[in-house]
Amino acid sequence: MAQHIVIIGAVALGPKAACRFKRLEPESKVTMIDQVRMISYGGCGIPYFLSGDVSDPAQLQATSFNMLRDEKFFEKAKYVRVLTGVKALSIDRENRSVLVRDLETGGEKTLPYDKLVIATGSIPNRLSVSGAELPGIFTVSNMKDAIDIRERIAGGKVEKAVIIGAGAIGLEVAEALADLWGIETSVVEIRDQILPGIVSPIMAGMAQHHMEENGISFHLSERVQEIMGRDRVSGVVTNRRTIDADLVIMAAGVRPNSQLAAAAGLEISPRGGIVVNEKMQTSDPLIYAGGDSVEVQNLVTGRPAYYPLGSMANRQGRVIGTNLAGGNARFEGAVGSFIIKLFDISVASAGLCLASAEQEGFQAVSGFMAQLDHAHFYPEKDIMYLEMVVEKESGRVLGIQGLGNRGEGMMARVSAVATTMKYRPTVVDISNMEVPYSPPFSSAMDALNALGNTMENILDGKNRVMDANQFAEWWENRMDGKTFFLDCRGWGNAEPFVKKFPDHWKSVPQDELLDRIHEVPRDKRIVLICNTGVRSYEAQIFLDHVGIRNTYNLQGGMAAVKKWGLDL
């Protein structure tokens, strides 16, 4: 029997659900409404519109074959009726109808439905500090703001910008402003690292250092206390400083837009997300919801989690479309796969970083590794940094993070692990993971396998590591005489350091350790150093064998230390 489906919200999830449903049930009717006129655009493209990479807003609203996804498109190509400029006021579940208002005419009417889809998305968090409503302060959550921002920039009205929040959106926007427009850009973050909750402090430090080299300033562990200005914004005051600004972007995260659902008595999570089952049904089985307005299961923790991502919305939209047509599609949950391009690097992750894992109650440990992405003899190659978080007892993989060049090699490694995570792999599965190999793409023992191997050795207590941060601290305090810095590389690599720091930097190449073991003290802690942490691990094994066990392998080696920003 033909149905009438009403969909509230016409970006990402809504259109996907509508179109899938209509392909399965052409005889049924769909009405999709949205408050705004510009619908079905790629919101994830906003930073690229700001940067100028995307020249016209219409590109974000186009299909891949350059048709504008407007009302007419949905009517003619998708057989879906769309009402724009129409706001849903309330849901009458008993009578199965939605009360809507035409925002232009003010006219109200009820739309009856057989099934309803709530695709109301998210609301950007705005700081509630003095001055937060001044002109010149924006979020990047909708096209209207994006167009306003770009007009201001293109009009030459922006010289200094402050981004509040060093999450993905904040960093993408920072790059957009600084790179193409040359705007003096600062990022203020309340936490003590960028990309908090996504990568480790070390990896965050590496990414931050790269962005600083590209002209972005960062102010971490700082709280915005006030936004200054008269007619419009002129600066941002934190607990430590005042930063001049003629543009402020609030990128302090988003929260589910679930008011309509809540008012209709649907179940809402403590965090404010609409509660749905695997079929994406709310507590009312005739009402579906998805995208930025819901929570889904985190497949690592088994607990609800919030993933406001366009990719989730699209996949969930298809699940809803299938189920509206009587299907039995499931959205199992997610591991939170993530990737971002920051100037010339990429940072990616899936699952939990160490801090998140600990917060979730796991007894977790992490390992960090540097290796070339391609065969070492292949001319084109780069060092890739990978980190893995595992549960101590079981060796279960809880997360992977990586930083590499801006190509797709990092995506390949993180994808390889991300897609297996719902099967609960252990470290051994990573050691033997079968990514395709040939010299232009990977190594015979790929970085991913090496990461697994490293982690196995850490869990076995054979590889006892330290990170760049710890190294920096001990190095700074080197005059205390407690630490012996042992460079295990060939003389060519060690020489400049030995010459610069003759009293503190010792060179014994790993392959000469047996003959020169008397040069290694037995009464100090020893930091073992090489380029990436491999030879220093060999050295550690050998020193263990001869009874020198107070050793620390600098994981990621000098490559990681340098990338992190410490230049000895």
Place this chain on the structure above:
Amino acid sequence: MAQHIVIIGAVALGPKAACRFKRLEPESKVTMIDQVRMISYGGCGIPYFLSGDVSDPAQLQATSFNMLRDEKFFEKAKYVRVLTGVKALSIDRENRSVLVRDLETGGEKTLPYDKLVIATGSIPNRLSVSGAELPGIFTVSNMKDAIDIRERIAGGKVEKAVIIGAGAIGLEVAEALADLWGIETSVVEIRDQILPGIVSPIMAGMAQHHMEENGISFHLSERVQEIMGRDRVSGVVTNRRTIDADLVIMAAGVRPNSQLAAAAGLEISPRGGIVVNEKMQTSDPLIYAGGDSVEVQNLVTGRPAYYPLGSMANRQGRVIGTNLAGGNARFEGAVGSFIIKLFDISVASAGLCLASAEQEGFQAVSGFMAQLDHAHFYPEKDIMYLEMVVEKESGRVLGIQGLGNRGEGMMARVSAVATTMKYRPTVVDISNMEVPYSPPFSSAMDALNALGNTMENILDGKNRVMDANQFAEWWENRMDGKTFFLDCRGWGNAEPFVKKFPDHWKSVPQDELLDRIHEVPRDKRIVLICNTGVRSYEAQIFLDHVGIRNTYNLQGGMAAVKKWGLDL
């Protein structure tokens, strides 16, 4: 108790097993022998040495930190004794010893072992045709031949080369010869496609077309009958033609080098591979084997398979090293992940292609798809072609293949599926696969998800497809009037074809179908055409809805047809 391990073969697997073992049991002794002097080199790098990308053979033998992996290196850095120029003649399992001969002095001696590792690798297949022993005919299975070939090339002695075999090695070598050295290069292949057993005929045709555009000639379905020449090779005679050649490369596959193991009474498979269990133990538990000399389980079919790949050898070597030290490491098997760079494209696969699946007894079906690799609004993007093979009844994923640009995007997609295959995913798992998303790397509905969706629709009978080959045939026979070619794209895309073929190419954009349905005949089979197969699928759904069901959706659209080499 300290052990003495003997390892026969010092390339890839042998060194890996030796070093891992020594890290776990420093107090034990390892003796590794090899017939040749140059050991522990990256054999997969030979094509890149031939091309000149790798300038010196030593680079293939170096570590990533530029130390030469020779006898001295293994002694000093790895504490492993290596004997080169020493051949293993026989294994005395009862007395646990290996009889070896010094190939220089002729002296023989026995090496006692506690445990033995056979890492004898593979033997390249050589055609047994007249002339096959002429000078100027090479395989690319060892550095000696590789150096000889490159010396001939660099000396200007090679103008025309014939490669026998269009597998991975053959194609890599063809590119190496043609690209940098400008040698007129032909590839002869006995099967009717390149990369047989790896990708479908359509994808093979696309790769072949790309290589032809780069100057390589192909002669498929041709059998080499004779190699001509007096003092040295001058040509290759097939059942169809004679091709001039001053260099011939036999790249007709390899087989396990298992003679020594067989002579010692170890179990050998019908194909000639040494039989090992998951611990990589042969039928004698004191003897391990791995790499190119063994068979392992194909995780898709559950049957033994042969994977002569450096990546397998390395991972298996580590498993053996662990087990030699009393560990319990397992090598479960493999799905045969594969990737190759061919000029400006990459071709990758994992699991079974359709032909292999059918050969293995599966009731299989495949689906083919074209989509942009990145968000369509992101400036840098390319069309990516993906194919999936599934079991009809269960929807179980049996294989994935892909062709894209030379970046790592294809590796990302194939890795994402490859690593899950041992968990037996179904099409639904691909539809909802969680690869990291942001516009510079992927799409909100990534190509991989779209592939899963396409496959679901094919299995459901909603998407009824045809491939480029079928299209070409019907197009060639268009004068028979049986087929109606319906271009569902916008007029701008369709116009040049309509003007060129006014009697046979009809344009009705998908979004005008409802109004112009009378232009679509009900008495002909209808080929639905768009750029990539998406709008034509929409058209198919609509035509079904109005009762026109004799339709064929051209999968991959005009993009695939063109890439395949058909230029209308």
